[in-house]
Amino acid sequence: MFLLTALALVLMVADFRYSYLDEVRSSLGLLSTSVYKVSRTFLDLGDRVDSFFTGRETLQQENKALKAQALLLQYKVQRLAALTAENTRLRELLNSSALLDQKVIVAELVGVSPDSNAHQIILGKGTSSGVFVGQPVVNADGLVGQVIEAGQLSSRALLITDNTHSVPVLVNRNGLRAILSGTDHINELELLYIPDTADIEVGDLLVTSGLGQRFPSGYPVAFVSVVEHDPGQAFARIKATPTASLTKAQHFLLVFSPDRVLKATTGFQDSNEAEQGQ
Amino acid sequence: METRATNLSIVLFSLFVAFLLATIPLSNTFNLLRPEWVLLVLLYWLIALPERIGLSSAWVVGLLLDLVEGSLLGQHAMTFVIAAFFAVSLHQQFRMFSRTQQTLLIAFAVAIYELIDGLIAQFSGQASFSFSFFLPVLFSALMWPFIFTLLQRVRR
Known part of the structure; x- marks a missing residue:
């Protein structure tokens, strides 16, 4: 028992103070992720059954709402393109570097x-x-x-x-x-x-x-x-x-x-x- | 020989289910009350099959839980070993106890676990110590009779 406790203590200190164990953690990450994935599947089952029985009416309504939202967002993006171009030109005038798009x-x-x-x-x-x-x-x-x-x-x-x-x-x-x-x-x-x-x-x-x-x-x-x-x-x-x-x-x-x-x-x-x- | 093999697969399967129960996403309030499923199932096997499941198994299970929960490596390994030591040293008497006495003992083992776990969390700066650490003790104790009867049935 003392040996195991001591071993655990050493591990904890190693993990807390130094980063030797990060490699171990990330390589075993797949194992822990699969546990989360399985436990999630059980919760998702309920949702899936629910969506299977969703009526046509509801879907049509949702589709309409989404189309309206897409239109609105596209309109905003159109203006964004012009604004970005303007911003780049202004930044050039100020001699500062252009903002790059983030991936x-x-x-x-x-x-x-x-x-x-x-x-x-x-x-x-x-x-x-x-x-x-x-x-x-x-x-x-x-x-x-x-x-x-x-x-x-x-x-x-x-x-x-x-x-x-x-x-x-x-x-x-x-x-x-x-x-x-x-x-x-x-x-x-x-x-x-x-x-x-x-x-x-x-x-x-x-x-x-x-x-x-x-x-x-x-x-x-x-x-x-x-x-x-x-x-x-x-x-x-x-x-x-x-x-x-x-x-x-x-x-x-x-x-x-x-x-x-x-x-x-x-x-x-x-x-x-x-x-x-x- | 065959019963030993089936026994071991039952142990592994029950621990797997306990891991699933321990990771199912819950709302914040329920998360505070979540019983320590893995520890409870582990304690059962420590008491039921002391010749097969011992302190080193507890250590390994604890380490697995560390990996899954993302806590300090060794945090659960250590606390599980200490709680397991307590259970193993009492496993002879444990069988003679009434259901209520058993539940109280389990609650005590889980309380030891929560206390040490909370102290480690405090020292490593993960959380400040509060009495909500002890809520899972109550709910683990409430779950114990069910786990005990269920696993007893499965084993037979």
């Missing part, structure tokens, strides 16, 4: 970590699709989290609401920079070390600032929900709610930022010089 891949949700303290999800895309550790995960409404473990065919992502996760953000209204951290609670985030006098109001949109060089800038992250000033405390207590519905979404986008591709192709030396040149 994304869609990944479906495979499982949710059963540990209520770890806000992690398992996604159905892995290194074979180019997923890497530290890759940002977003969905239609905003930032979701980042990849912390990439296996061959699946990956594990840490949500922004996990208490070990933090994102550099800025207030969209006035550009105030801050660190947005997860808490123990789902759907609750906390802005750290904001002085009492800072200009932050309830309802402010927080977007990624891109300062950590991990998340691309400009993605919506959260809305400020609570601002409390306590004279006894050094900093204001500010809570925020994520814009993305973290507990309901089924599909997620994995973002490949263009500068990462650049760094990967030109190497560390070049990117260092580029930074100095700025």
